[in-house]
Amino acid sequence: xxxxxxxxxxxxSGVTSxxxxxxxxxxxxSQWLIAVAEQxxxxxxxxxxxxxxxxxxxxxxxxxxxxxxxxxxxxxxxSNVWRKAHLFDNAKGAATTWVYTVMRNVTFDMLxxxxxxxxxxxxxxxxxxxxxxxxxxxxxxxxxxKDKILSCIDELPENQQQVVKGFxxxxxxxEQLAKHLNLPLGTIKSRLRLALAKLRAQLGGKHD
Amino acid sequence: xIKHHPSQELLQAFVNGELPASLSAGVAxxxxxxxxxxxNIANLTEQAAENSFEQAFLHQFVVDESDDIxxxxxxxxxxxxxxxxxxxxxxxxxxxxxxxxxxxxxxxKQLQHMEFASPMNLGKLARSRINLGxxxxxxxxxxxxxxxxxxxxxxxxxxxxxxxxxxxxxxMGEYHAGDFILLDQNHDHSPVSENGCLCFTVANDALHFTKxxxxxxxxFGSLIY
Numbered sequence: 001x002x003x004x005x006x007x008x009x010x011x012x013s014g015v016t017s018x019x020x021x022x023x024x025x026x027x028x029x030s031q032w033l034i035a036v037a038e039q040x041x042x043x044x045x046x047x048x049x050x051x052x053x054x055x056x057x058x059x060x061x062x063x064x065x066x067x068x069x070x071x072x073x074x075x076x077x078x079s080n081v082w083r084k085a086h087l088f089d090n091a092k093g094a095a096t097t098w099v100y101t102v103m104r105n106v107t108f109d110m111l112x113x114x115x116x117x118x119x120x121x122x123x124x125x126x127x128x129x130x131x132x133x134x135x136x137x138x139x140x141x142x143x144x145x146k147d148k149i150l151s152c153i154d155e156l157p158e159n160q161q162q163v164v165k166g167f168x169x170x171x172x173x174x175e176q177l178a179k180h181l182n183l184p185l186g187t188i189k190s191r192l193r194l195a196l197a198k199l200r201a202q203l204g205g206k207h208d
Numbered sequence: 209x210i211k212h213h214p215s216q217e218l219l220q221a222f223v224n225g226e227l228p229a230s231l232s233a234g235v236a237x238x239x240x241x242x243x244x245x246x247x248n249i250a251n252l253t254e255q256a257a258e259n260s261f262e263q264a265f266l267h268q269f270v271v272d273e274s275d276d277i278x279x280x281x282x283x284x285x286x287x288x289x290x291x292x293x294x295x296x297x298x299x300x301x302x303x304x305x306x307x308x309x310x311x312x313x314x315x316x317k318q319l320q321h322m323e324f325a326s327p328m329n330l331g332k333l334a335r336s337r338i339n340l341g342x343x344x345x346x347x348x349x350x351x352x353x354x355x356x357x358x359x360x361x362x363x364x365x366x367x368x369x370x371x372x373x374x375x376x377x378x379x380m381g382e383y384h385a386g387d388f389i390l391l392d393q394n395h396d397h398s399p400v401s402e403n404g405c406l407c408f409t410v411a412n413d414a415l416h417f418t419k420x421x422x423x424x425x426x427x428f429g430s431l432i433y
Contacts, residue, residue: 024262040293049286055261057280071280079289083296093254100257108225108232116341122229125318126236130298 029095030088031197037085038196039189045082048099053078056103063107064114073110077103080129087130090200101129152202153195160195163188210242210386218390219245223252229340230347230410233318234370234388237408240316241386308334308351313406316372324349332356335409345412352376352401360398365413367391374405 029051035044053074060073080102088098105123112118153164162181166172174192178185214222214235221227222235239245304315308327325337332353340347344365352358352374369389376383378397383389391397 037295042290045290046286049282052261053282053285059260067280074280075285075289078285080296082289083294086295087298093250094257096261097254097257100253100260103260104223104225104256111225112229116229116343118341120321122233122321123225125321126229126232 024096026094026096030090033081033085033088033095033098034090034196036082037088048081048095049078052081052099059103060107063111069110069114073103073106076106076110080106084129089130091203098129101127105129148203149199152199155202156195156198160191160198163191164195164199167192209384210238210388211381212383212387212389213242213245214238214388214390216248219248220252223249223256228342228345230338230342230345231368233316233322233347234368234408234410236318237316237370237372238386238388240318306336306349308336308349308406309353311351313349313351313373316408319349319408327351333358345410347408347410350407350409352399352405352407354402354404355400356404357398357400360396362396363391363393363411363413365392365411368408368410369399370408372406372408374401374403376401376405376407 029048032041032044032048035041036048056074056077057070060070061067064070064073077099081099084102088095105127108123108126109121112120112122153161156164163177166177166180167174172180174185174188177183178188181188218227218231218235222232225232227235235245239249301317301320304320305312306315306324307313309329319338323339325339327334327336333356334351334353335348338347338349349372350369367390369383369387369391371383371385371387371389373385375385376399378399380397
């Protein structure tokens, strides 16, 4: 599956009425977030930053009187997006919803600091940004899910299977795989990316 | 079976992050026990995200954007954030317990990082105040022994009772675990718990006892809830 090429609008163009929706490519946003989580991809993060940071700033400015506080909300939110991207679950909702949760939580804790002089961070207890870490009840469905993933992997082209199995089941690094398979690192990366896009389409495609 | 739910306005305020920590905890605990409200919250969250990130802005915003943003060095922010490649580690939290009148209760995870004062016993009641620093708003865990009751009272402000375990009843009916009961000064009630219960309570003013001899208790209204 080829990654859809799409330029994010940096300015609203041709918008005439209030309340009209900006065209947002949810699929692209999710892919960036996943690239940040899986490959620590700075380029992808730069795209997310460009999309979200100005919007977050505008919202924060409406909640905090001081510019420094509004700016702190942006910094803290985007920092959490960078550090916690692996907690985003594509199957559970849109990237925008996840980033909203991160932003709301940062804002809540900041407001508490300002209003109640508290340094606690209760927000993640009220609005977990990752669904509770491997709850026991999930074990059974995890097995089913794993079987489903395995059968999907078997349908991948041989050269992609190799990379996926090496990376996920033998926990080899991309560099190790490149060396082991005697391929350029870039090839490993692109095979992995293609394979993941395919798996994602099969396992949770409808949410994209 | 949960019969009492937060209002739509309250859920919206919760999703917006506009409720105090005490009420947010109450809504979150309820939602954990109530799939209907959970789904409702998920919906509202999606909408809030849409309103935040997908609304096209008026042209004036383009002007605002260049004005407001000139003060903020986004490039430097980006550099600072991406300096380290480390992912945040997530450790599952340990269950925490609280003991009231010799009975040990597991705390809901929403209350785990809150600070509890040592319990105070009042006859068949025991309560542990939660120190959230919210001024007039008082949050507590309230335990009622089997056969215990709170004398008939009303409230000057609001009173939230979130039933965590057990059951109690008042003039309006019987309540069970998960019920979210928010009352204001228009309500007069005297809860009785036949088999004992544990509640999370939030009130922004003292109880006001309304009947006969119990009126003498009014100076103590602020001790319960």
